[in-house]
Amino acid sequence: MKTDIILCGVGGQGILSIATVIGEAAMHENLYIKQAEVHGMSQRGGDVQSNLRISSNPISSDLIALGSADVIISMEPMEALRYLPFLNKEGWIITSSKPFVNIPNYPDVDKVMADLNKVKNVIILDIEQLAQDNGIARSANVILLGAAQKALGIEYEKLENAIRRVFGRKGDAVVDANLKALAIGKEAQR
Amino acid sequence: MRKLLLGDEAIAQGALDAGLSGVYAYPGTPSTEITEYIQNSKLAAERNVHRRWCCNEKTAMEAALGMSFMGKRALVCMKHVGLNVCADPFVNSGMTGVNGGLVVLVADDPSMHSSQDEQDSRFYGKFAMIPTLEPSTQQEAYDMMEKAYELSEQVCLPVLMRVTTRMAHSRAVVEVKETPRAENELNYDAKASHWVLLPGNAIKRNITVTGQQAELEQRAVESEYNKYIDASDHSLGVIASGIAYNYLMECYPDGCPYPVLKISQYPMPKELIGRMTAECDAVLIAEEGQPFIEDLVRGVMPGNAVIKGRLTGELPRTGELSPDALKRALGVEVREGYDSCEDVAPRPPALCQGCGHRDVYTALNEVLKDYPNARVFGDIGCYTLGFMPPFKAIHSCVDMGASITMAKGASDAGQWPAVAIIGDSTFTHSGMTGLLDAINENANITVIISDNLTTGMTGGQDSAGTGKFEAICRGLGLPEEHLRVVVPLPKNMPEITQMLREEIEYRGTSVIIPRRECMQTLQRHLKQKKAQEAKK
Numbered sequence: 001m002k003t004d005i006i007l008c009g010v011g012g013q014g015i016l017s018i019a020t021v022i023g024e025a026a027m028h029e030n031l032y033i034k035q036a037e038v039h040g041m042s043q044r045g046g047d048v049q050s051n052l053r054i055s056s057n058p059i060s061s062d063l064i065a066l067g068s069a070d071v072i073i074s075m076e077p078m079e080a081l082r083y084l085p086f087l088n089k090e091g092w093i094i095t096s097s098k099p100f101v102n103i104p105n106y107p108d109v110d111k112v113m114a115d116l117n118k119v120k121n122v123i124i125l126d127i128e129q130l131a132q133d134n135g136i137a138r139s140a141n142v143i144l145l146g147a148a149q150k151a152l153g154i155e156y157e158k159l160e161n162a163i164r165r166v167f168g169r170k171g172d173a174v175v176d177a178n179l180k181a182l183a184i185g186k187e188a189q190r
Numbered sequence: 191m192r193k194l195l196l197g198d199e200a201i202a203q204g205a206l207d208a209g210l211s212g213v214y215a216y217p218g219t220p221s222t223e224i225t226e227y228i229q230n231s232k233l234a235a236e237r238n239v240h241r242r243w244c245c246n247e248k249t250a251m252e253a254a255l256g257m258s259f260m261g262k263r264a265l266v267c268m269k270h271v272g273l274n275v276c277a278d279p280f281v282n283s284g285m286t287g288v289n290g291g292l293v294v295l296v297a298d299d300p301s302m303h304s305s306q307d308e309q310d311s312r313f314y315g316k317f318a319m320i321p322t323l324e325p326s327t328q329q330e331a332y333d334m335m336e337k338a339y340e341l342s343e344q345v346c347l348p349v350l351m352r353v354t355t356r357m358a359h360s361r362a363v364v365e366v367k368e369t370p371r372a373e374n375e376l377n378y379d380a381k382a383s384h385w386v387l388l389p390g391n392a393i394k395r396n397i398t399v400t401g402q403q404a405e406l407e408q409r410a411v412e413s414e415y416n417k418y419i420d421a422s423d424h425s426l427g428v429i430a431s432g433i434a435y436n437y438l439m440e441c442y443p444d445g446c447p448y449p450v451l452k453i454s455q456y457p458m459p460k461e462l463i464g465r466m467t468a469e470c471d472a473v474l475i476a477e478e479g480q481p482f483i484e485d486l487v488r489g490v491m492p493g494n495a496v497i498k499g500r501l502t503g504e505l506p507r508t509g510e511l512s513p514d515a516l517k518r519a520l521g522v523e524v525r526e527g528y529d530s531c532e533d534v535a536p537r538p539p540a541l542c543q544g545c546g547h548r549d550v551y552t553a554l555n556e557v558l559k560d561y562p563n564a565r566v567f568g569d570i571g572c573y574t575l576g577f578m579p580p581f582k583a584i585h586s587c588v589d590m591g592a593s594i595t596m597a598k599g600a601s602d603a604g605q606w607p608a609v610a611i612i613g614d615s616t617f618t619h620s621g622m623t624g625l626l627d628a629i630n631e632n633a634n635i636t637v638i639i640s641d642n643l644t645t646g647m648t649g650g651q652d653s654a655g656t657g658k659f660e661a662i663c664r665g666l667g668l669p670e671e672h673l674r675v676v677v678p679l680p681k682n683m684p685e686i687t688q689m690l691r692e693e694i695e696y697r698g699t700s701v702i703i704p705r706r707e708c709m710q711t712l713q714r715h716l717k718q719k720k721a722q723e724a725k726k
Contacts, residue, residue, distance in 0.1 A: 041647060046539035060437070105535045
């Protein structure tokens, strides 16, 4: 298997914790992993992205080539669109629907939604609302992960186990909240 | 043991496993995580490996050299521009040579993700006449650390290890040793004169080090990290160094049809390059950063070899390489994705909401409305973002500490008001000496040390001068009445603006210290406090 994933959002939205769970699941399966991250200045409210590549064969490049990403997981709708040239035509976008407006020239939200809906495979979720309704406000990003499960090509149980290992240190309540978030996301795939 | 590690973390783990006794560094993207990893390492704590941050790269380099002098293995880490700061001890460490292994790790930032230039540190390695390593993978970065220390001790020279952003900040699974090597024993050669670079000694050392160059090159020819991979199609050969090798291989999942020379150890292995230019009709040179290999291979004399690369336009002249840049250079089809979308606006970084620097700029802009000719000299840190709207508050940003000295130079030229704005960590890095220059001449400048009690932009590392700034300014001879401290908060706006007005009107050197904790570290501290209280 080989899956090229772009994780994106705005600095501070926590895209790296999604990457950590995917990376943990992949490592447990003895898959090869490369994950290019963004550190430094852009973390201050700028656009951030991480290229995450997992494969059963060795991976050469740390960066994903144009037209090659299988999945874009985005914490913010406009940010998902930023990486469209990297998405292959059969690839998936899994994104939060809630705009993060910290710039004066943020485009018209209806246009952003229309652009997203032009993509063949897209899941748009109000993850913050879903998380709030289910009492798991701090696990909203893991809902996206659940919704991306099929596109990622990783079995659901393996993501569950990865969550247990990653969040285990923080106690059962945190693990349970994240498992619940994963399940909510999984439902949204249908 | 397998670990998922950032390139920076693999380097740190490699150094620890090679028997490191001390890391010396000043934070700088993309090198910061190396020292942080060692600071959080259990092994480093058990062994009491030196791991506190230094004031700047020069003090770091010199302290590491001192540890090497005593026979122990030391590591210095910095971003590329940090090497400019420590160029003097770095270049002269090539002249003194080393005793314990010394690795100078420099992380270059092509495409300038978090930097003011994209200088290529390999030039410094050649300049100082020392071996230089450039890993392609995280595993290689880990393995190379041990080799680097062995090499350093064998040839009695420091070793420069050069990485770039995509190596430093990319994660991969790394196989690491179960048992770390022991540290070196304390030991030094009491008779060695090469540490005293008086001309009489230095002339001898210069002959020794220049005489070593042929051996260093032969080691590069034989290095396990420099590989000549032959292939059947000799219409082209490709030289790829460091991370560019990965992009090359990404173009050819089933293997490159052309001969490939992977270079990860310098000085340049001329014998291997000679083979490629002799056997191939043309040579493409792919390297991250400036055309270092390409320039040397090309030379100035006309030759028969056809050389392609950044200088002839097959690869972009500036900026990072990418798999697609290599595809274009090699005529491999670039995959078509979706068209780029028009409804995407740039989202530049900005100062955090609630940040004290914001209040400082708000106050400064308010006051400078009355001084339309004022010039504000900025510095390196989060507050450089004061250049962006809505503040548009600074007129220069060059290098660490240049705010104070440039303001002084501008004032010498007749400018008034000349305002310098510098962060607390940048001030202790390279601002103090400039302030002494200003005070000694009572230069007509107003210096703002915007103190957020941390090294903010790199993620909140300890700042060397915390709690000492008033004492430092007094010690440098600043008159008490022109040393002003204030808390930058919207409610204190009348106080700050009045202070600024008074000190701009004062015809001499003054320092204003607005002091309030960084929002990032404040949030972290509150979280820690909450967690501690929950435990109780």
